Amino acid sequence: MLGTLLGSALTHLSQRRTVLRAERFTRSERLRQERIDAYCAYGGALANYRRGQMDYWFAMHDGRVLEGESIHQLRRETKRLRATAMEAMFRAELLTHSAEMGELGRQALKAVDRIPGAQSRNELSQVREASRSLIYEFIGASRRHIPGLNERE
Template structure:
């Protein structure tokens, strides 16, 4: 991975982290679910670890972990969306 690619990746990771933090704050404002708060915080911590990966393999592993945790959070959050059919 080139320095330019790493820089661009870091910028995108920071942008996505900001979006995720905004979502976390909304969850915490709109629900009193400790489970959701814990899930979203785990996902954010995993996203933070994306910065530490330097090889393609490290980045791929960190990306897979963060995606899995985000999907877990979304699946749990569905129960709090009025009118949404769980699936």
């Protein structure tokens, strides 16, 4: 009888550890997936905002407005795209403990913000490249904060 009780207690402890390990794995995998989604969404939102800023710049400097649109509509669209990018940035920041990721994300957003301020095509080229580089840098850095992405298969 003592052996049965001891065996039962050991089985219970073993099962409890297995359940806790499975719960921990599920939580970490969910966080991993949420980080992938958040970082990708932010990178995509930045790319869309960047495209909108460039459309607005060309409309202002070259008079290139797509058919059926006005400068005011383009400006409203860039504001909407910026709000979307900020929302994505907040989500990404909530899912990381990395100050580096938050700083890179804000730098990329600020770089895109500078596009309409370019006074010439040469200056536009510089701010376009800076914003592109910072978006890529943010996405590249995000790999270090997602377990399993840096491991060789």
